Amino acid sequence: MITLAGHERVTDAAAVLRLTQPTLSRLLARVEHELGVRLFERDARGVRLNPNGELALAAATEIVDRYDRLRRDLGDLLDPESGTVRMAFLNSMATSLVPRLLRDFRQAAPNVRVTLRQAPSHELLGSLASGVAEMAVLWPRPTGPHGWIPLQRQRLVLAVPPGHRLAARKRVRVAELGEDDLVTVPTGFGFRTLIDELYAAEGLLPRVSFESEDLATVEGLVGAGLGVAILPDRQAGVSTVAVPLATRAAQRTVGLTWRTDRRPAPPAARFLEFVRTAGPFA
Numbered sequence: 001m002i003t004l005a006g007h008e009r010v011t012d013a014a015a016v017l018r019l020t021q022p023t024l025s026r027l028l029a030r031v032e033h034e035l036g037v038r039l040f041e042r043d044a045r046g047v048r049l050n051p052n053g054e055l056a057l058a059a060a061t062e063i064v065d066r067y068d069r070l071r072r073d074l075g076d077l078l079d080p081e082s083g084t085v086r087m088a089f090l091n092s093m094a095t096s097l098v099p100r101l102l103r104d105f106r107q108a109a110p111n112v113r114v115t116l117r118q119a120p121s122h123e124l125l126g127s128l129a130s131g132v133a134e135m136a137v138l139w140p141r142p143t144g145p146h147g148w149i150p151l152q153r154q155r156l157v158l159a160v161p162p163g164h165r166l167a168a169r170k171r172v173r174v175a176e177l178g179e180d181d182l183v184t185v186p187t188g189f190g191f192r193t194l195i196d197e198l199y200a201a202e203g204l205l206p207r208v209s210f211e212s213e214d215l216a217t218v219e220g221l222v223g224a225g226l227g228v229a230i231l232p233d234r235q236a237g238v239s240t241v242a243v244p245l246a247t248r249a250a251q252r253t254v255g256l257t258w259r260t261d262r263r264p265a266p267p268a269a270r271f272l273e274f275v276r277t278a279g280p281f282a
Contacts, residue, residue, distance in 0.1 A: 002064065005057050009046035081111055083267035088117040088124050088133035090254070092191065092215045096234045097152050097254060098137060100281050108274050112267050120213060121190035128259050134268040135258040139190055145261040149272070151281050156194075156250040158243045159222045159229045159236035166228075167241040174247060175202040181209035181227035183218050191215075191252075195230050198249060 003013045014024040032039055039053035089098045127133040141148050158172050166172050185192045199206045209227045212218050215235045222229045223239025236242035256275055
């Protein structure tokens with residue numbers, strides 16, 4: 001329609017569009033039938049837009065412009081040199097692993113943008129499945145169609161307030177914590193499951209006093225004397241004393257995961273290749 005309006009002759013427009021004149025006439029008739037109005041007036045000199053056609057032309061031009069803009073925007077988004085990576089990560093990674101990972105990637109690809117989504121572990125796989133995120137930093141390693149690159153093995157420690165009876169110990173067993181209130185994350189979080197398993201291995205149920213989704217808040221509550229906590233070693237020791245736990249089970253491996261049942265966009269593929277070659281991130 002736009003081409004025909006510009007040339008006002010079916011023969012000329014058909015030549016530009018590389019169509020036969022009858023084919024273009026049929027296409028025009030189909031559009032007019034679908035809209036329920038005539039768009040062009042025919043005379044011996046060719047065709048010209050009527051008022052209905054002027055309105056339709058404005059709408060068609062806007063649609064084409066928006067489509068062209070969409071293609072440009074998608075091209076920018078998917079450019080491996082300056083596109084966008086959508087990454088989600090565990091709450092507990094906000095102040096440790098993720099900043100180091102992004103700092104190193106920015107040095108390798110300074111023009112690639114990374115949008116971040118912070119969530120607990122049980123929400124991250126949903127973000128990957130829906131496409132909200134292209135990759136996620138999480139624990140434990142997911143099953144199903146997910147790739148996995150180990151990033152960091154984290155040792156878990158007991159965080160206690162200064163002056164606590166265990167603060168001067170070089171090592172402590174989980175069995176010794178039965179009398180202590182526990183500050184931890186809510187049930188349903190992967191990290192909480194790990195803590196419950198450590199207690200269960202000693203025949204204990206944790207005496208939970210406070211729950212928070214944020215490990216920094218957990219550490220702060222412990223520092224205020226409101227209980228003890230089991231934390232990744234990098235989360236403890238700011239306002240608390242970190243004491244190693246005497247069990248091999250007191251560790252977790254955090255990694256990068258993505259869906260393998262779909263092809264990653266070029267910026268995401270570049271990020272994955274960077275992590276493969278640059279990791280692990282101690």
